[in-house]
Amino acid sequence: MTTVQMSGNGAGKGARPEVENVIVVGSGPAGFTAGLYAARANLNPLLITGNDYGGQVSLTYEVENYPGFPEGVSGPELVEKMKQQAEKFGTQIEFDYVNEIVVDRHPFLVRTANGQEYATKALILCTGARPRYLEVPGEKEYTGKGVSYCATCDGFFFRGKDVVVVGGGDSAVEEGIFLTKFANRVRIIHRRDELRASKILQNRAFHNEKIEFVWNTVVTEIVGKDGKVVGVKTRNTVTGEEGQLDTDGVFIFIGHLPNNELFHGKLEMDEDGHLVTDHFMRTNVPGVFAAGEIMDKVYKQVATSVGQGCAAAMQAEKFLAELEENGYPGFKDPRVFRQPVQTPA
Numbered sequence: 001m002t003t004v005q006m007s008g009n010g011a012g013k014g015a016r017p018e019v020e021n022v023i024v025v026g027s028g029p030a031g032f033t034a035g036l037y038a039a040r041a042n043l044n045p046l047l048i049t050g051n052d053y054g055g056q057v058s059l060t061y062e063v064e065n066y067p068g069f070p071e072g073v074s075g076p077e078l079v080e081k082m083k084q085q086a087e088k089f090g091t092q093i094e095f096d097y098v099n100e101i102v103v104d105r106h107p108f109l110v111r112t113a114n115g116q117e118y119a120t121k122a123l124i125l126c127t128g129a130r131p132r133y134l135e136v137p138g139e140k141e142y143t144g145k146g147v148s149y150c151a152t153c154d155g156f157f158f159r160g161k162d163v164v165v166v167g168g169g170d171s172a173v174e175e176g177i178f179l180t181k182f183a184n185r186v187r188i189i190h191r192r193d194e195l196r197a198s199k200i201l202q203n204r205a206f207h208n209e210k211i212e213f214v215w216n217t218v219v220t221e222i223v224g225k226d227g228k229v230v231g232v233k234t235r236n237t238v239t240g241e242e243g244q245l246d247t248d249g250v251f252i253f254i255g256h257l258p259n260n261e262l263f264h265g266k267l268e269m270d271e272d273g274h275l276v277t278d279h280f281m282r283t284n285v286p287g288v289f290a291a292g293e294i295m296d297k298v299y300k301q302v303a304t305s306v307g308q309g310c311a312a313a314m315q316a317e318k319f320l321a322e323l324e325e326n327g328y329p330g331f332k333d334p335r336v337f338r339q340p341v342q343t344p345a
């Protein structure tokens with residue numbers, strides 16, 4: 001590992017202090033917003049993009065529910081604007097991937113795939129999440145062209161149309177019910193003959209005239225024509241019989257996976273693997289904050305991720321001011337550390 005240890009004075013763009021004030025991990029909406037706010041607070045933040053530059057929203061062609069864009073905006077354009085705004089105020093953006101964080105000493109350490117090792121006083125983790133994919137032919141090709149993982153985001157595009165929902169848990173049923181506000185017919189395709197969703201949601205779905213269930217069935221292919229979805233190929237899990245359903249849209253809700261590989265055994269997570277934070281975006285380790293879908297399993301929107309990124313950076317600023325005055329709080333609360341805390345060089 002190479003340690004980045006540049007003086008930061010006059011060494012040009014890319015020169016970094018020996019110990020960073022704050023490193024933001026992730027280049028989705030939460031990360032860029034955290035970078036923007038940290039930069040405007042004069043914290044000279046470093047943002048490490050990860051392999052999915054721009055995060056999940058860059059996968060979508062049209063965002064219509066992010067305020068300030070009444071005509072809508074493409075996902076890639078939105079994140080590009082976020083990046084430019086963060087950079088304009090001094091966020092340094094590194095195209096790299098974090099392999100390891102060390103949070104049982106202070107300053108924390110961040111090690112990357114490019115062989116860099118950074119020391120930092122505060123960390124803002126915005127590694128987001130990813131939908132669980134069906135991994136069938138046509139899925140990638142038609143994402144944003146009829147295949148969706150977000151009813152709140154895309155339901156509006158299916159007014160008066162026919163859609164299928166894949167899944168049988170709370171998300172599938174809840175989103176299926178939501179889609180009946182727009183679509184004429186919503187067919188929920190589930191691999192078993194009963195739902196995993198809560199009884200209350202099941203009752204609502206069973207009493208909704210627009211919802212039909214296709215039991216014991218899996219989707220084996222997404223079929224498109226002229227650049228948009230026209231149907232799904234299916235297989236019955238009991239009889240093996242194959243078929244095809246014509247539809248305009250496929251909403252896939254078979255799970256949501258937080259990108260938490262870095263945090264196992266280091267930071268507190270809930271049963272689904274999201275980082276646990278308080279209202280101030282603080283994890284269980286003082287100085288480590290989290291924002292966006294890595295900690296939020298409820299709202300999962302650009303607007304909410306941006307808000308959480310903003311809050312995390314404001315709290316990081318407060319933490320750094322207190323650190324300056326009182327030193328690292330871990331000294332007073334050794335329970336959060338497995339190893340003795342080291343003093344900054």
Ligand SMILES: Cc1cc2nc3c(=O)[nH]c(=O)nc-3n(C[C@H](O)[C@H](O)[C@H](O)COP(=O)(O)OP(=O)(O)OC[C@H]3O[C@@H](n4cnc5c(N)ncnc54)[C@H](O)[C@@H]3O)c2cc1C
Binds near residue numbers: 029
């Ligand atoms: C297809 C699709 C369409 C959507 N459409 C809409 C919409 O229209 N409106 C809306 O409000 N929401 C929409 N969403 C949801 C929205 O995209 C997310 O809520 C939002 O992107 C979450 O932002 P985030 O910053 O928390 O994380 P993400 O966007 O998930 O970004 C995570 C970032 O972390 C980085 N990262 C992960 N691991 C590491 C690592 N080890 N080191 C460094 N970096 C790392 C990744 O590279 C990525 O840049 C959509 C989602 C999808 C999948």
